[in-house]
Amino acid sequence: MAGRDITEGRAERAIAVDVGIVSTSTYWQNTSDSYDVAVGGQPFFYAINDARPYIRQTAPYKKEQFDNGKEPGEQSLTGWWIRSQPSFHSGEGIKFYDPSVGEAVEYRFTDSENVDVWTKGQVTLLKDVVSTHLTNGTVVGTDHQHTNQHVRSIQWSSTNGVLLHDEFDVEKISTSGTVTKFIDYTSGTDRKVFAICDDGVNAYWITNKTVGANQRLTMFKKPLSGDSTTGSSNPSASGDVTRMFQSGDIEIIYATMEFVKDRIVLCVNNQVYEVTTSATSLPTPIYTNPNTNYHYTSVAASGPAIYTAGHSGIYSTIQKYTLSSLGGMPSLTSAVVAAELPAGEIIEKLFYYLGYMMIGTNKGIRAAVVSDQDGSINYGPLIVETTQPCYDFAARDRFIWCAAGIGALDAGLYRIDLGNELETLRFAYAKDLQVAQSAEHYTTGVAFLGATNRLAFCTAYNTTTGAIYLESESTLAPTGFITTGYIRYGTLEPKNFKRLLARGNFDYGSLVLETVDKDGVEYDHITYEAGVTAVEVGTSNPDTAQEYVAYKFVLNRDATTTSQGPIFKGYQAKATIATPRQRVMKFPVYCFDIETDRYNVVSGYEGKALARLQLLEGVEENGDVVTWQDLTTGESRQVVIEELTFTRMTPPDKRFDGFGGVIDITIRTV
DSSP: OOSOOGGGOOSSSOHHHHHTOOSOTTOOOOSSSOOSEEETTEEEEEOOOSSSOOEEEEOOOOOOOOOOSSSTTTTTOOSSEEEEEOOOTTOBOOSEEOGGGOHHHHTOBSEEESEEOOSTTOBEEOEEEEEEEEEOOBOBOSSSOBOOEEEEEEEETTEEEEEEEETTEEEEEETTOOEEEEEEOOBTTBOOEEEEEEOSSEEEEEEEEEETTEEEEEEEEEETTOOTTSOOSSTTSOSSOEEEEEOSSOOOSSEEEEEETTEEEEEETTEEEEEOTTOSSOOOOSEEOSOTTOEEEEEEEOSSEEEEEEEETTEEEEEEEEEEOSSSSOEEOOOEEEEEOOTTOOEEEEEEETTEEEEEESSEEEEEEEOTTTOOEEEOOOSEEOSSOOOEEEEETTEEEEEOOBTTTBEEEEEEEEEEEEETTEEEEEEEEEEOOSSOOOEEEEEESTTSSOEEEEEOBBSBOEEEEEEEEEEEOSEEEEEOOEEOTTOOSOEEEEEEEEEEEOSSSEEEEEEEOTTOOEEEEEEEETTSOOOOEEOOOSOSOBSOBEEEEEEEOOSSOTTOOOEEEEEEEEEEEOSOOOEEEEEEEEEEEEEEOTTOOEEEOTTHHHHHHHHHHHHHHHTOEEEEEETTTTEEEEEEEEEEEEEEOOOSSTTOEEEEEEEEEEEEEO
């Protein structure tokens, strides 16, 4: 009979080939034929013998590298993945450390407390702080959180200290902590001191005094050498308190003042005044803001200009006043808006230093460049976002200290390094002096104790009284820490972090080494101290592979000599890759047109060998992931075909026939 019988299948395929495929072309299930192996749904018989063995081995997971990194040796080492950090002088503010980012990340860290990181190559404990006087003024306001404390550096009778304004009272506090009353108003009888400044010899302040049934602006001055017993706030009394003038129709609601460029710039409510130190009457305002709801918060000066800052509701601006002279004493021109901050960001304090205008706001701290020509300013992004407003600044050398609190509860300062600009108008910063609080206390003022290098900062009343704190002359903080950025070696693959070593001098105090996992859980490893050699330690916890970890180093001062503590100079961490190893398998298979399995079941057709070979070659060329099945053991893995070698040969016996040979297949698991 002409043609093919239906039992012979299609002209190009036998029935047995089709019925073995149950779902997709990438998976094979034996039916009538007992094949040994399948690759991408193509079944084969093994052609294994002594000359053609089946080989399984671990795929290479390392590659030779040459060292082209900034830190010699770390990129060329095999085995351990190494991360070291010899300095932390670029401050905090990162979350991850990746070597490719460069120095802007390389010498930074995530968090710190009570440590000095600003000397390159070492970390030490900061000085301790001591509370010397309680404060009672609160941070108040409906549309704005106004502070009732101000701290100023002063010197009187060769004594260094600060002038502390605290609502109704003003005290002089010396380096020894001695408190001298300077102004002593009575709450409920007098009105508070709204603003105060000094010219190095005299202090000047304003308050409201009763005139008939009204409260009216009154300005006083008094030598810094005086105290509350050498004169009276009552203008009719004798003593060294001088009532400069009293306004007939102005009641102070908000006020700020500063002695700049040999004059007092006084801002009361929405008006700005230029007052001489010998004034006997309130002058005509040089500027009245047309917005009657506008009130001022700060005054500062640069080389060519004077600035005032304030706000109306959620909108805050900086005004500039340039100096003009027609042959006489320079006077201020009217205000020009020099900068406007984003809605909702309120300026609390302006402070000019080393060519930069520091801007403290309710969101944090910014820096601005000031033009030497016309005093125009160009401010940058937030250097640090703070949990409380930044109310005040102090400066020494290249550093700025900011009264901005530490976290949600602790009072303290941030320090900014103007000598280390990481990006345009973004400088290195870190937490500085601080004191733990049990309630939320805003840090409201900061100043140096006279001409010394010791700081003082104060806090406001909130639930409990605030205080002014003086930096200790020699005693270190009891403890502090520094936490690195998370280390991930530039890859998201899991790693085994196994070794850690710290360097430094631990003759005084101690250094505790800890690992911090991605959830913030801390694991102690070892404590370095006098008599304990700083050895590399195994970090067995966390005990599972991690995508990344950080390290925390806790510094503790010496128990006997409280002026001494450990000197931490850097660390080295070691890890290994934890990615599951891949397998490479090489095995030979028969590929003939007609083949017979171990049970003498014959399958195939003319052209089958070439078709299967071409299908495999197509998968190899595309790099597709396919399923490999060892049908003799039941093992199944996803693989890519790394190499195919086809050797055409004579069929091995009568069970094999037609075109064909042996394919050597090399696969790699994925």
